[in-house]
Amino acid sequence: MKARSSFLAVALSVSSFAGLAPGAAHAETDWPSRVVRVIIPWAAGGGTDPLARVIFGDMSQRLGHTFVPDFKGGASGTIGTAAAARAAPDGYTMMMTSGTPVVNANFMPNVPYDPKVDIVPVAQVTTSTLFVAANVHTPYNTFQELIDYAKAHPGKINAALNGIGGTSHVTLSTIQHATGVKFNVIPYSGSGAQQADLMSGVVDIGFGFATSFMPGIKSGKLKFIAALSPERDPMVPDVQTSDESAYKGVYNVNWFTVFVPKGTPREIIDKMNAELRTTVTNPVIAKKINELGYAVKIGSPEDAANMIKADVEQMRKLIEAGVFEIPK
Incomplete structure (x- = not known):
């Protein structure tokens, strides 16, 4: 079902992040003074898991208080995000997530939180390029060749989609909208089955991080088609970009950002930002972060808010163009 027009009228401004204003509550000067819960709105063992353990493991050691990852997966990240939004704004609940429950939730009906208000960005901590990979036996090797083949053979390329409403869905929609091609979409509920079918040739192409495709690349069953970025990724510099077409x-560049509940005092947000900066x-x-397939990128809370605003605008354009449908 296409998102209702009321959802398309979202205006996400930096000032809408209420928690970025000075908090009325008195902030602790010695934060943290006890255990901090870090909600991860995805399942344990997924791509977020090792990244969270690297970042918050270091913060636990440096600051002398444990930052405990709390994995709350489900509903494209919205279950865990709702839990973070409902938490006390005292600095002892944080959340780290990619964009889906923050950006896409602006257009989802019946989400139990307002992504523009109820969660506040502390800092973007990483960025990561999305890649197109293909079964090694497919007859295209670059982004240009992929699009040319797709146009000459409409609907013949089977494209794996790992999660409706997620990153791979946005990637596929972006490519189709920009190039005018139409893939035959094969949805999967998890990355394991998708990778197995991609390597066996049941599906032709898939979308994801470089690290997720590496086992197939090294085994000779997969090949990279393109990095969806303006510049080549230093992790795999031999892979052409989509701009080289x-x-x-x-x-499509994915990111991870740390958030807190609205009302968290600005003094604590600033201290969190500084400690995250020291770590990453x-x-x-x-x-260690680079080895997981991510690049470090950290700025101010306002920088993160502006980045989210831009992503919401990109999503709005895809929805209005009719090439991306938000799940119910």
């Missing part, structure tokens, strides 16, 4: 600007810019920690 006739189709410029076909990008530590060369030892940054190397």
Whole structure:
């Protein structure tokens, strides 16, 4: 079902992040002074798990108080995000997530929180390029060749979709909208089955992080088609970008950002931001993050709010163009 028009009228401004204003509550000067719960709105063992353990493991050691990952998966990340939105704004509940429950939720009916108000960005901590990969026996090797083949053979390319409403769904929709092609979409509920079918040739192409495709690449069953970014990824510099084709600007870069409930005092938000910055810019920690397939990117809470605003606008355009349908 297409999102209702009322959802398309979302105006996400930086000022709408109420928690970015100075908090009325008196902030602790010695934060943290006890255990901090870090909600991860995805299942344990997924791609977020190792990243969270690297970042918050270091913060636990440095600050002397445990940051405990609390995995609350389900409903494209909205179950865990709702739990974070309902938590006390005292600095002892944080959330780290990718964009789906923050960006897509602006257009989902019946989400039990307002993503523009109920959660407040502390800092973006990483960014990661999305890749197109294909079974090694497919007759295309670059983004240009993929699109040319798709146009010459409409509906013949089977594209794996790992989760309706998620990152791969946005990636597929972006490519179809920008190039005018139409893939035969095969939805999967998890990445394991998708990877198995991609390597066996049941599906032709898939979308994801470089690290998720590496086992198939190393076994000779998969090949990279393109990095969906303006510049080549230093992790796999031999892989061409989508910009190295006739189709410029076909990008999809995923991110992870840390949030807190609205009403969290600005003093605590600023301290969280500073501690996250100290962790992710530590060369030892940054190397571990890079090995997981992410690049470190951290700025102010306002920087994160602006980035989210831009992503919401991109999503709005895809929905209005009729190439992306938000699940019920």
